[in-house]
Amino acid sequence: MNFENILVDKEEQIAIITINRPTKLNALNKATIEELHQALKALENDKSVRVIILTGSGEKAFVAGADISEFASFNSSEGSQLAAKGQELLFDYVQNLGKPVIAAVNGFALGGGLELAMASDFRVASTNAKMGLPEVTLGVIPGYGGTQRLPQLIGKGRAMEMIMTASMIDAETAKNYGLVNHVVEQENLLSFTKDLAKKIANNSPTAIAKAIKSINANFKDGVNGFHEEIKSFGECFATEDFKEGTTAFLEKRKANFKGL
Structure with a gap:
C-alpha cells in the first residue's frame, strides 16, 4: 500500500x-x-x-x-x-x-x-x-x-x-x-x-473480535451489552479457535490459533 x-x-x-x-x-x-x-x-x-x-x-x-x-x-x-x-x-x-x-x-x-x-x-x-x-x-x-x-x-x-x-x-x-x-x-x-x-x-483472533464487539455494545444506546455478550459467547463455541484452544489446554500445549 x-x-x-x-x-x-x-x-x-x-x-x-x-x-x-x-x-x-x-x-x-x-x-x-x-x-x-x-x-x-x-x-x-x-x-x-x-x-x-x-x-x-x-x-x-x-x-x-x-x-x-x-x-x-x-x-x-x-x-x-x-x-x-x-x-x-x-x-x-x-x-x-x-x-x-x-x-x-x-x-x-x-x-x-x-x-x-x-x-x-x-x-x-x-x-x-x-x-x-x-x-x-x-x-x-x-x-x-x-x-x-x-x-x-x-x-x-x-x-x-x-x-x-x-x-x-x-x-x-x-x-x-x-x-x-x-x-x-x-x-x-x-x-x-x-x-x-x-x-x-498470541490469542484467538475470533474471540478477540467478539470481545471488542461485546465491550462496545455497553456504550451503545438501545443495546443490551449483557445480551450481546451471551450471544457472542455462544458463537465462540462454533469456531475452530474454540476447538483448538480447549484441545490445547487439555493436551497441555500452546494453542495455534488460525482465526477461524
Missing part, C-alpha cells in the same frame, strides 16, 4: 500505521482521514495481521489536531457533514474494527488527535505526551466523538473541565485519569507497544 500522508509497515502479525505529516505536526486533513480509512480496511481484511498500532511520525506529535485551514470558511451544514463523514470513515470505524487497535501516543495528541487515540481500543503514551481537546478556543466543540468518548473514559466532571478549559494534561495525569494504560519513555514507546500487541496476537 502506497500513501502520501501515512506509512504502513507489517512485522509478523502486527501492522504499524504512522501518520506522516511532520511539517504539520501530523494534523488530520481530509486526505489523511481517507488514507487511514483505506489502510485500516485493507488491514482488517488481511488475515496475516492480528493487531494494529497507530502512531505519529517524529517525537513531537501523535496528531496535533485537525487541519483548520480546510474548514475555517465552512457553514453550519458543511460543518455537520465534516463531522459525520469523519466519524464514519475513521473514528467510529476504528472503534468498531474487528481487530485490536492500540494508539502509541508520542507527543501532542490534541483535538482530532486525541479523538483518534480515544477511538482506539486502548492507549500507551510517551512521557512527553500532552493531551487535550482545545476546540472551544476556536469557537467550536469536538466533532469527532470527543464529547462522547472522553466522559466514558475519564468521567463526566473531568471531561467537562478538560473540554471547557481547553487545557492540556500530561501523560502521568492521563494515566491517573484512566485515559492511557501505560506511560513509557519516548525511545521505548514502540517496542513496549509491540510487546503488548504480540501478547494479543
Whole structure:
C-alpha cells in the first residue's frame, strides 16, 4: 500500500500505521482521514495481521489536531457533514474494527488527535505526551466523538473541565485519569507497544473480535451489552479457535490459533 500522508509497515502479525505529516505536526486533513480509512480496511481484511498500532511520525506529535485551514470558511451544514463523514470513515470505524487497535501516543495528541487515540481500543503514551481537546478556543466543540468518548473514559466532571478549559494534561495525569494504560519513555514507546500487541496476537483472533464487539455494545444506546455478550459467547463455541484452544489446554500445549 502506497500513501502520501501515512506509512504502513507489517512485522509478523502486527501492522504499524504512522501518520506522516511532520511539517504539520501530523494534523488530520481530509486526505489523511481517507488514507487511514483505506489502510485500516485493507488491514482488517488481511488475515496475516492480528493487531494494529497507530502512531505519529517524529517525537513531537501523535496528531496535533485537525487541519483548520480546510474548514475555517465552512457553514453550519458543511460543518455537520465534516463531522459525520469523519466519524464514519475513521473514528467510529476504528472503534468498531474487528481487530485490536492500540494508539502509541508520542507527543501532542490534541483535538482530532486525541479523538483518534480515544477511538482506539486502548492507549500507551510517551512521557512527553500532552493531551487535550482545545476546540472551544476556536469557537467550536469536538466533532469527532470527543464529547462522547472522553466522559466514558475519564468521567463526566473531568471531561467537562478538560473540554471547557481547553487545557492540556500530561501523560502521568492521563494515566491517573484512566485515559492511557501505560506511560513509557519516548525511545521505548514502540517496542513496549509491540510487546503488548504480540501478547494479543498470541490469542484467538475470533474471540478477540467478539470481545471488542461485546465491550462496545455497553456504550451503545438501545443495546443490551449483557445480551450481546451471551450471544457472542455462544458463537465462540462454533469456531475452530474454540476447538483448538480447549484441545490445547487439555493436551497441555500452546494453542495455534488460525482465526477461524
